[in-house]
Amino acid sequence: MANLTILRTYALKNPETLPSSILFSHTAKSLTIYDAYPKSMFHFLILPRVQEPLTTTELGSLRSLLKINKERAKEVITGLHEDAKAAKKEIEEEMLRRYGFKWDVWTGFHGAPSMEHLHVHVLSADLCSEKMKNKKHYNSFHPSLGFFLHIDEVLSWFDAEPSFYAAKAQLKPSTYEPILKEDLSCFHCNSVMKNMPTLKAHLHEEWNKIEKKSKAAHHKKRKLESDTIDASDVQIGQKKSKPDSSE
Template sequence: MAFLRALKDFACLPDPKTIPPSNLLKYTDTTITLFDKYPKAMFHFLVLPRVRPDAGLTTTVLHDLKSLLAWKEKEKALEVLKDLERESRDIQEMVRDEMRKRYGEGCEWKVFAGFHAVPSMHHVHLHVISSDYVSPTLKTKKHWNSFSPKLGFFLELKDVLEWFQLPEDDFKKRANLLESRYEPLLKSDMKCWRCDTELKTVPKLKEHLQSHFDRDIARMKKKRKHEIDLTGDDENEASTSDGPPAAKMTKLPEGKSE
């Protein structure tokens, strides 16, 4: 199916400028960052390593995270992940800036960077996703369990990088991402990653996540107002969520994602 290789097709392009602006956020010599068409949170991006055969980075090596971790050129595999890490940090800062623009100074929340243990699309891709999980396209138990940061299907980049410090046998055990080990997690009961409340239905889950988000925003705004009252410094305050968000962060891409 065409959507399975859509990311690979983007990663193979010699000139990322040809990618439609509705798909492309930014690119570097080694990475391409795309908007996720079906975001599972307010901010959701995919960072891809570019295919560079001259550096050994073929479509076979970059087929998925498992193939990258199995590459005999372990140091090069690590460098690919560090490239993704550097780019994800840049994206995270852009996201935090947009958070402040939408909701006001002091309004920021966690942004995760990680991989699906068993991806549904070809080519390595790092998810950079905000921790609100407030999105109309989060619709199923599988959606939630594939991104819940505590369940284990979503592998945070920082943890994957730490695997490279393990003895070789332990590294191989971690890097062998068996479907039989991870796919059953997608059928687990849905729980809030913050308070462990079990939610029986997706609507109840989304209502619960929204309530966390609303309380967080109210708390952050109250804290900021208190700081302004103490210092009198209200210059350059960002617009509230009623104002128009930055255009670049709100465009959606063509093509399918997980």
């Protein structure tokens, strides 16, 4: 069983004391760590460090954060968003290095988190990982079931009607927890999957398809580019040959 308060422990620590197997990077305001149980090929967590005037209680979860002054809460989430963008860029570079193509990266919160201390998940859009073991894991990251709250969506609440914000900010566990029990379905094609092994094999196939498509598109683009270069070479050659021939 995972230690449910470990993230808080990290957030209170001097980042210099965290091992590089845990800490990926840090800023004055946040830590980017490797998820100890990655649910995708790439999976980081970004957590705000505990700093005045914010308290550990306020930073306990998205729910507790949204109870404080709205502007200050928005500032915290906007800050996490910035760090998430940097982490996404790192993931994309690593995708290219390791696999020769890149695919989507999601950034978001869990509607009803299992670990204490506010954190944003930044993970590659594949959900292919040996640590992905059960329906609860999978549904919590499914990008359209509603348990996984994309950060853009959460930020949009701040600009909505105050009553809408108030309703969303409640983050009632009774709204989110039932989602984890919904039937397994592929997030790419919506097919219903009868069990985890079937789903996992199917997700792998889906990823293979994306790989093939991306590589074919890349190849086509390269070919088009080289054809264009050839064509312009011919043009230059022709233009050049005119004055030559008139001499």
